[in-house]
């Protein structure tokens with residue numbers, strides 16, 4: 001049963017629905033209903049502060065650099081530039097929690113891709129892709145991307161490449177904020193910071209000029225996507241009903 005049908009069903013059965021309303025429902029892969037996990041109030045306040053600080057950090061280092069910035073370098077900039085300001089103890093504790101905790105309790109079943117919050121990305125291993133603000137790892141990811149561009153055409157663009165731990169953390173915090181502290185919801189649409197394949201290999205593509213629509217299921221309707229599907233060297237990481245518990249992401253290219 002998908003989520004929409006499930007909600008319709010509960011609407012028709014008031015008693016059952018009432019029980020569930022108290023503990024916002026979530027359906028995991030095995031169609032079991034589990035409770036959504038929320039960030040506690042104190043951590044919510046910290047998250048709001050943390051997002052502001054990360055925003056200032058990003059503004060300081062620039063969009064492209066922020067994609068590959070390490071945790072220790074983030075601390076360095078925060079400490080030395082008053083426009084950012086030192087991370088507080090509570091913020092550091094929250095970062096630690098979001099990075100190191102096991103997200104299975106939120107319904108995320110992907111495997112860990114990064115074991116070190118202070119993961120370093122060496123400039124010699126990566127290549128900046130012109131006019132995108134994004135980087136790709138040299139080797140297979142870069143080769144796949146170049147080949148993909150050649151086969152699909154110039155309307156295909158790179159929409160997200162390498163994301164080091166701070167970048168992934170910032171996207172994760174944004175999702176938690178958007179879902180008003182519901183971490184279960186957040187982790188169905190973004191991998192937790194230690195679980196993103198963007199940190200190791202994968203990348204996202206889109207159609208030129210499509211903006212945020214590139215990150216919706218609508219991307220699957222484009223001619224770019226149809227062409228991608230015909231290429232035998234390309235596969236999708238997050239297919240419909242994938243094992244990781246992540247939403248369908250037709251734009252996310254799996255690099256193996």
Ligand SMILES: [Zn+2]
Nearest residue numbers: 160203204252
């Ligand atoms: Zn992606």
